[in-house]
Amino acid sequence: MSEPREPNGEFESVLTYLKESRGFDFTGYKRSSLMRRVRRRMSQVEIDSYADYIDQLQVNADEFVALFNTILINVTGFFRDPDAWDHLRGQVLPALLAERSPEEPIRVWSAGCAAGQEAYSLAMLFADALGIEAFRQRVKIYATDVDDEALAQARHAAYTPAEVDGLSEAQLEQFFELQGSRYCFRKDLRRSVIFGRNDLVQDAPISRIDLLVCRNTLMYFNAETQTKILERFHFALAPRGVLFLGKAEMLLSHSRIFEPMDLKRRVFRKAVNAPVSFNHFVSHGFPQRRTQEISGIEELREHAFSASPVAQIVFTEGETTALINSQAEVAFGLSDRDIGRPLRDLDVSYRPVALRAYVEQARLERRSLRIKDVEWRRAGETVWYEVHVNPLVNKDKTLLGVSVVFHDVSWARQLLTELEHTNRQLESAYEELQSTNEELETTNEELQSTVEELETTNEELQSTNEELETMNEELQSTNDELQTINDALRERSLDLDEVNEFLESVLTSIRAGIVVIDAEMRIKAWNRGAEDLWGVRREEAEGTHLLNLDIGLPVAEVRPVVREALSDATYYGELTLDAINRRGRAAVVRLLCSPLRGPNGDSHGALLMMEETKTEAPE
Structure with a gap:
C-alpha cells in the first residue's frame, strides 16, 4: 500500500477529530513518531487517505481501540533499567525517608x-525499605495512564511467567501469589496502589508528591509540551520532592525548576524557589483570567479574603500587620485598628504560639513552616490549631511578606482523644483477659490434681487386670483349639496370596496403564503403568472415585464410556483423548474400556487400559 498523499493539514484533521470525539489530545506529541504510528494502523486496515480513515473511525468504534493501542506503545517491565532502580533503592529512598518523620x-x-x-516495582521498593506494616500505613502510590486497557490490566495485577522473568525467587515468594499460571501481586499491598486515568497534557497534576516517577514518557512529546508537563511535575512535587525520569530523557533546559541529584541515572530534586506559572496547570479548554476586564476586582479579593473559613493574618516584610480576615478577628480578638501595628505589639505574637520566631524563620529562609498541636483556650473551651507560616514571594523572587494561617483541627484532636480512650478500654479488656487466663491456669492445676487421682484409680484397675489375666489363661486353652482352625484357614489364605501375587505381576508387567473399577466407579486396581502415565501413586488412587481424580484426563469424555461398560456386559469401547500427562504437557492417550464380568456373566465393574501415543512439544 502506498503512503498517504495528503498534506499534513489532513493529518492534523485526524488529531482534531480524536480530540473532539474521544477527548484524546495528541497535538503535543512529536509529529514524526505520531504520523508513523497512525500510518502503520492505516496500512493494517488498507486505507490510503486521512479523510477516509476519519470516515472509518466514525463508523467503527472498535477502530479507536486499535489506533490507541498503536499510538500508546506500552513498553514496560519490573525494575526496568536495574542500575537506576538500584540507585533509587540504595541512595534516593534512604535520603527521602530520613527527611520525613516515622509517622508522616x-x-x-x-x-x-x-x-x-x-507502580508495583515502587511498592516492592518501599515495602523493603519500610517493612510491610509501615508500608501499608504510610505509603500511597498513585499510578496513572491515558490507556484504559493498560489500566484495566494493571488493576488485575496478574502477570505471566515471562512478564516476571526479571524478578528473583525471593521477590516472587514475598510479593506474589501463584494463581493458576499467573503471578498475582499481594492483595494487602495492592490496596496501597491506586490506579486512575490522567492525561499529562490536559489533566491537573496530583499534588504533594514525595517521589514522582515518569520514565521514558516525555520523549514522545515535543519540546513545548515537555515544558508544560515538567512545570506540572514541579507543581505536583512537595518541597524537596524527587523526580525520577528514564534514561532517554534529559532536563538540561529546565535546571531552573529541577536540580540534578544524579544526572546519569536521571534523578532530580525540585528547586523550591523556582517560579512556575499556575496557568500551565489548567486545561487548555479554560481561558486565562484577565483581571483588567473585571470591575471591582480589588473589592472582590478583599471580601474573598475576609470570608475565608480559616483564620489568616498577613504581615509585611517588616512584620507589620497588613491583612486580618474575619475568622482571625473572632478567634484572637483582633480588629481593623490592629492593621498597621507591628507583630510584636499584638497578643497573637505570643499566644496561642510564639509566632514571631516562626515568622522570622519563614522570612529569612524563604520556606513554609508548619506548627502542629497548638492549644488555645478561649471562652471556657479548648481549640487546637495547626499553624502554617508561608513566605509570600513575587515573580522576581522578592519577599512581599508572610502569611499566617490557623487551621482549626479540634475535630481531629477530638477523634484522637476518642481513639486514645478506646485504646485504654482495649488495654483494660486485655488486663481482664489476662486475669481470666490466670484463672484458667489455676483451673489447669486443679485438673492436674484430678489426673493424679485418676492415676491412683488406674493402679487399682491394674490389680483388677491381674485377676483378669488369670481368667485369660483359662481362655487360652480355648484359643488353642481355635488356632488349629485358624491354621487351616491360613493355608487357604496362602493359596489366595499366590493368586494375588500372580495377578500383581501381570499388572506390573503391562506397560500400559491398567485401571480396574467397581460398579460404583471406585478404583480397585491401579498398576505401575498408570502411575507412570498420570503421576499418581497406587496408594493414592485405590479406593478413590475415578472421576474425582484430577490427573489431566478429560472426564467428560470418559464418563459415558465407563457407564456403558458398567451397564452392558458385552460392551467394548475405544477412545482417543487429548490429555495432560504427569509432566504437565499435552498428550494423546488411547483408552480401551471393557466390562468386568462376574461368574454369572453380569458386569460388576470395568477394565480400562490407557496408553500415551503422542506427546505434543511445548509452544
Whole structure:
C-alpha cells in the first residue's frame, strides 16, 4: 500500500477529530513518531487517505481501540533499567525517608504506568525499605495512564511467567501469589496502589508528591509540551520532592525548576524557589483570567479574603500587620485598628504560639513552616490549631511578606482523644483477659490434681487386670483349639496370596496403564503403568472415585464410556483423548474400556487400559 498523499493539514484533521470525539489530545506529541504510528494502523486496515480513515473511525468504534493501542506503545517491565532502580533503592529512598518523620505519610506518583509493573516495582521498593506494616500505613502510590486497557490490566495485577522473568525467587515468594499460571501481586499491598486515568497534557497534576516517577514518557512529546508537563511535575512535587525520569530523557533546559541529584541515572530534586506559572496547570479548554476586564476586582479579593473559613493574618516584610480576615478577628480578638501595628505589639505574637520566631524563620529562609498541636483556650473551651507560616514571594523572587494561617483541627484532636480512650478500654479488656487466663491456669492445676487421682484409680484397675489375666489363661486353652482352625484357614489364605501375587505381576508387567473399577466407579486396581502415565501413586488412587481424580484426563469424555461398560456386559469401547500427562504437557492417550464380568456373566465393574501415543512439544 502506498503512503498517504495528503498534506499534513489532513493529518492534523485526524488529531482534531480524536480530540473532539474521544477527548484524546495528541497535538503535543512529536509529529514524526505520531504520523508513523497512525500510518502503520492505516496500512493494517488498507486505507490510503486521512479523510477516509476519519470516515472509518466514525463508523467503527472498535477502530479507536486499535489506533490507541498503536499510538500508546506500552513498553514496560519490573525494575526496568536495574542500575537506576538500584540507585533509587540504595541512595534516593534512604535520603527521602530520613527527611520525613516515622509517622508522616509518603505519596508517590507513577505517571505513564502502562500495565502496572512500574507502580508495583515502587511498592516492592518501599515495602523493603519500610517493612510491610509501615508500608501499608504510610505509603500511597498513585499510578496513572491515558490507556484504559493498560489500566484495566494493571488493576488485575496478574502477570505471566515471562512478564516476571526479571524478578528473583525471593521477590516472587514475598510479593506474589501463584494463581493458576499467573503471578498475582499481594492483595494487602495492592490496596496501597491506586490506579486512575490522567492525561499529562490536559489533566491537573496530583499534588504533594514525595517521589514522582515518569520514565521514558516525555520523549514522545515535543519540546513545548515537555515544558508544560515538567512545570506540572514541579507543581505536583512537595518541597524537596524527587523526580525520577528514564534514561532517554534529559532536563538540561529546565535546571531552573529541577536540580540534578544524579544526572546519569536521571534523578532530580525540585528547586523550591523556582517560579512556575499556575496557568500551565489548567486545561487548555479554560481561558486565562484577565483581571483588567473585571470591575471591582480589588473589592472582590478583599471580601474573598475576609470570608475565608480559616483564620489568616498577613504581615509585611517588616512584620507589620497588613491583612486580618474575619475568622482571625473572632478567634484572637483582633480588629481593623490592629492593621498597621507591628507583630510584636499584638497578643497573637505570643499566644496561642510564639509566632514571631516562626515568622522570622519563614522570612529569612524563604520556606513554609508548619506548627502542629497548638492549644488555645478561649471562652471556657479548648481549640487546637495547626499553624502554617508561608513566605509570600513575587515573580522576581522578592519577599512581599508572610502569611499566617490557623487551621482549626479540634475535630481531629477530638477523634484522637476518642481513639486514645478506646485504646485504654482495649488495654483494660486485655488486663481482664489476662486475669481470666490466670484463672484458667489455676483451673489447669486443679485438673492436674484430678489426673493424679485418676492415676491412683488406674493402679487399682491394674490389680483388677491381674485377676483378669488369670481368667485369660483359662481362655487360652480355648484359643488353642481355635488356632488349629485358624491354621487351616491360613493355608487357604496362602493359596489366595499366590493368586494375588500372580495377578500383581501381570499388572506390573503391562506397560500400559491398567485401571480396574467397581460398579460404583471406585478404583480397585491401579498398576505401575498408570502411575507412570498420570503421576499418581497406587496408594493414592485405590479406593478413590475415578472421576474425582484430577490427573489431566478429560472426564467428560470418559464418563459415558465407563457407564456403558458398567451397564452392558458385552460392551467394548475405544477412545482417543487429548490429555495432560504427569509432566504437565499435552498428550494423546488411547483408552480401551471393557466390562468386568462376574461368574454369572453380569458386569460388576470395568477394565480400562490407557496408553500415551503422542506427546505434543511445548509452544
